[in-house]
Amino acid sequence: MATPAPPADARRASFEHEALVHLDALHRVALRLTGNAADADDLVQETMLKAYRAWDSYQPGTNAKAWLLTILRHAFINEYRRRTRRPETVDMETIEPFAVFPDVQESDPQGAFFDRIVDEQVLRAIDALPVAFRETLVLSDVEGLNYQDIGRILDVPVGTVKSRLFRARRLLQARLYDYAVEMGYIKRKAG
């Protein structure tokens, strides 16, 4: 015999308590994936509706944020990716990661120049990353998920998460460094 469904009030309360609290996180990820506010809002709304419909299949006590982000990413792939972003031609394995640290080791080893770079510029640099790098970096470095959860959400092995994260971070770092040099926040190492 099936167990009776919990009363609507309890279902709603648990959803508010465990799912709706992640609204900010879903919205941040949606913005980075879609690249615009209107699509991000729609994507988050759709995610929450799907999540509420599927709420009985969520296992209490497991990572609700990762569960929600999995739904969000599926919705994004199915309905938004094709029309909001052009297909990417970049071959990710050929991107040679550039390390900034050796360049600034003498002039600014503590990376103080980062402090002068504003939110907008960082977000723009993230948005310019290839989508596979962007989503990995956002899930890790903005949302703080571990490699295993990221691998599950993106449906890739942990080794792939690791290598994408490495390249994504180095790429982002190099672009922000170039920007800081351009703005005169730091001098590029001669030679």
Next chain:
Amino acid sequence: MNCDEALDHLYEFLDRELTPEVERAVREHLHACAPCAQETDFEATFLKFVQARCRAHGAPPELKRRILHELFGE
């Protein structure tokens, strides 16, 4: 553990994704090697900076209202 090995594990170390034994080996190397420790601090600063810059804004209140309305008819 030498410098190359320690730096190979740098991000996994900062992400707390290493096994306890490897993490200990990296930590010991960083205690003994100032340049690697400096590079690790630099990368840690970068990661904190990225998170701080990206978490400044929350979801718009209007979106939350829209979702509550859709879900619960309020």
